[in-house]
Amino acid sequence: MTIALSTKADPSRIVEIATGYMAAQQLFAASRSGLFAALAEKPLPTEALAAATGLSPRMARILADAMAGLGLLTRSNGAYALTPAAEAYLTGSKAALDLSPFLVFLEEISYPHWLQFPKTVETDRPGDLQMTEARWKTFLDGVMTYNRLHAAEFLKAIDVSKSTRLLDLGGLAPYFAIGAMEANPALKTTFAYAVDFIESLGAELDRAGLSSRSEIVPAATPSAEVPGPFDLVFLNHVVHRFNATENRAIIRHARNAAGKGARLALLDFFLDDAPQQRAIDALHAGEYLVIDGTVVYPESEVRAWLEEAGWRPLEMVNLPGSPRVLLAEAV
Numbered sequence: 001m002t003i004a005l006s007t008k009a010d011p012s013r014i015v016e017i018a019t020g021y022m023a024a025q026q027l028f029a030a031s032r033s034g035l036f037a038a039l040a041e042k043p044l045p046t047e048a049l050a051a052a053t054g055l056s057p058r059m060a061r062i063l064a065d066a067m068a069g070l071g072l073l074t075r076s077n078g079a080y081a082l083t084p085a086a087e088a089y090l091t092g093s094k095a096a097l098d099l100s101p102f103l104v105f106l107e108e109i110s111y112p113h114w115l116q117f118p119k120t121v122e123t124d125r126p127g128d129l130q131m132t133e134a135r136w137k138t139f140l141d142g143v144m145t146y147n148r149l150h151a152a153e154f155l156k157a158i159d160v161s162k163s164t165r166l167l168d169l170g171g172l173a174p175y176f177a178i179g180a181m182e183a184n185p186a187l188k189t190t191f192a193y194a195v196d197f198i199e200s201l202g203a204e205l206d207r208a209g210l211s212s213r214s215e216i217v218p219a220a221t222p223s224a225e226v227p228g229p230f231d232l233v234f235l236n237h238v239v240h241r242f243n244a245t246e247n248r249a250i251i252r253h254a255r256n257a258a259g260k261g262a263r264l265a266l267l268d269f270f271l272d273d274a275p276q277q278r279a280i281d282a283l284h285a286g287e288y289l290v291i292d293g294t295v296v297y298p299e300s301e302v303r304a305w306l307e308e309a310g311w312r313p314l315e316m317v318n319l320p321g322s323p324r325v326l327l328a329e330a331v
Contacts, residue, residue, distance in 0.1 A: 021111075026066040028107040031100050035063055036082065036090035039073070043081035089149075097148060105142020109135060110287065117290050126293040144173055147237070150267065151175035153319040154236075158265055158327075160184050163232040167192065167257055170221030170238040170250060174201050176267070177234060178208050187232075190215045192224045222246040229259030236267040237323075239302060240294045247302075252309040255330060262330040264311055269323045270299040278318065302326060 030036060038044065038052035050060035064080045067073040072086045082091070089099045109129070116127030131139070151173070160166075160180040166189040168177040177189045189210075193201055195218045205211045217226055222242060233254050239247050254264065269281040269288075285296035303313045303326070311328035318324050 023066070023070055024106070024111065026063055027070070027072070028103055028111075030063045030067050030072075031090055031103045032107075033063070034092070035060070035067070036072075036086050037092040037094065039080060039082050040087070040091045040094045043076070043079040045079045049080060097145075097152060099145060099149065101138075101141040101145040102149075103142075105138055105145075109139050109142065110291065114287075114290060117286065120286075120290045124289075127290050129291065147173040148175050150236075150319065150322040151179050153322045154265070154267060154325060155179040155183060157317045157319060157325060160187060160232065163187055163263070165228070165230045166190070166232045166234065167226055167228070167230040167254070168234045168236070169224060169226070169254055169257075170194070171234060171236045172197065173237070174204050176236050178204065178210060180232075180234075181210050181213055182208070188213045188215075190217060190226055190230070192217045192219045192221075192226050194219070194221060222249050223253075224250075225253050226257050228257035229262070230257055231259055231262045233258050233262060233264045234267075235264065239266065239268045240288055240296055243295075244297075244301070244305075247297075248305050248308065251305050251311065255309040255311055258330040260330055264306070264328040264330070266302070266306075266326045266328065267319075267323050268302075268326075269296045270302065270316075270326070271296055272299045278324070280321070281324065284323075299326070 033053045033055055035049065035053055038049055044052065046057055046061045046064065049064060050057040053060060055063070064073060065075070068075045068080060072083055072090070073080045074083060088096045092098055092100060113127055113129060120127055129135070154176055161184055163184065164186050166177055166180060166187055168174065168189055168191045171177070171191070171193065174191060177191065181187050181189055191201055191214060193216065198216060198218050201216060202211070205214050217224070219226070221238060235250065235254060238250060242250065258264070269284040271281060271285060272278065281296060288294040288296055299316065306313050306328050310331055312331045314327040314329055316324055316326050
């Protein structure tokens with residue numbers, strides 16, 4: 001029997017999604033082999049690219065063609081060149097922000113861990129990360145590198161120029177507040193961080209030369225009550241790590257520390273109610289669940305917590321390749 005297919009039924013997207021693991025593995029290999037770094041100075045043809053990376057000519061062409069097909073390289077007259085994104089993020093020590101530790105994390109920790117996802121679907125429980133000291137280092141290096149990207153995009157979108165007192169509550173990485181203080185010399189920050197992060201936080205502030213404009217308050221995030229008033233509050237990568245009851249307390253404590261009219265920037269991934277869900281958020285809902293059982297919450301639920309605590313939600317800002325920022329004002 002012949003099946004008539006609608007001319008509107010294009011299977012391309014299904015095939016692209018189903019073969020996405022091929023793209024990921026070739027990106028990991030291209031980064032690991034130094035293919036992007038080899039193109040940092042000038043375009044190269046296959047043979048020269050093979051010589052620069054130690055790959056066979058066949059492998060060099062496979063990877064370079066894949067990266068060209070995926071939009072990370074261009075190809076002209078047999079020579080490959082970097083796109084602006086590849087130049088900025090994939091050229092190692094020459095990159096504006098080297099994402100290779102994040103790619104290593106994805107390849108060595110996240111990617112194989114997703115092989116447990118069928119069990120997570122059946123049980124609604126995370127898999128077993130089977131962490132060792134070496135794997136924890138890979139995990140943290142990758143996550144913190146991705147956080148650096150988030151902070152860079154965050155600071156392009158958030159105006160901190162009029163603020164003088166910032167509360168960074170419960171964060172995992174200080175790059176957001178450090179960037180804000182670097183952009184605004186009048187800004188002072190109180191970091192209310194969990195005890196486990198205090199030592200690394202202090203080291204980061206020392207490296208940035210910002211210790212004199214910073215106060216560190218060791219505190220468990222759900223119970224942290226910091227006296228204000230602050231005119232700017234960051235809740236970055238906090239919400240997904242806690243349950244609903246804890247989040248309502250955290251947001252309430254943040255409001256108690258804020259002066260009237262203060263701004264809140266709450267960064268995380270969200271499930272939304274728009275006709276087209278932003279894919280990266282929904283994908284991270286699966287990532288967070290399979291990795292450690294944490295939660296990507298519906299935007300509507302988070303907005304309700306804010307309103308309940310005395311925050312007025314203002315707008316949602318999408319950050320390229322990163323989470324979103326829900327902005328609110330203290331009323």
